[in-house]
Amino acid sequence: MPRSGRLVIQGTGFGTDGDVFIAGLPAWTTTWTDARVVAFVPEAAPVGSASLTVVVDGTPSNELPL
Numbered sequence: 001m002p003r004s005g006r007l008v009i010q011g012t013g014f015g016t017d018g019d020v021f022i023a024g025l026p027a028w029t030t031t032w033t034d035a036r037v038v039a040f041v042p043e044a045a046p047v048g049s050a051s052l053t054v055v056v057d058g059t060p061s062n063e064l065p066l
Contacts, residue, residue, distance in 0.1 A: 001041045001066055007052075009037040015056050022066065023050035041066075 001007060007027075009020070012035055020027040020039040023046055031038035037054065051063040 001050075003041050003043050003045055005041045007039050007041060007066075009039065009052075009054060010035060013056070014054065018054060018056040021053045021055065 001022075007022075014032065014034050014037055016034065017032055018037075020029055020037060022039070022041050025042040025044055027039040027042055029037060029039045050066045052066050053063050054061040
């Protein structure tokens with residue numbers, strides 16, 4: 001994913017609000033529904049592989065590679 005690239009995360013149980021972290025950095029989100037989150041890769045994210053974590057109600061997901 002390029003920096004500032006749009007990332008669509010689909011699944012279930014996202015609730016109505018939370019946080020997305022890419023490479024440990026907070027990612028800006030534009031859409032958040034129970035089944036779909038749209039986030040953007042932070043400009044400060046390192047080049048190369050990185051991890052994705054979704055935090056809902058203070059509980060982080062497993063890290064997933066990007």
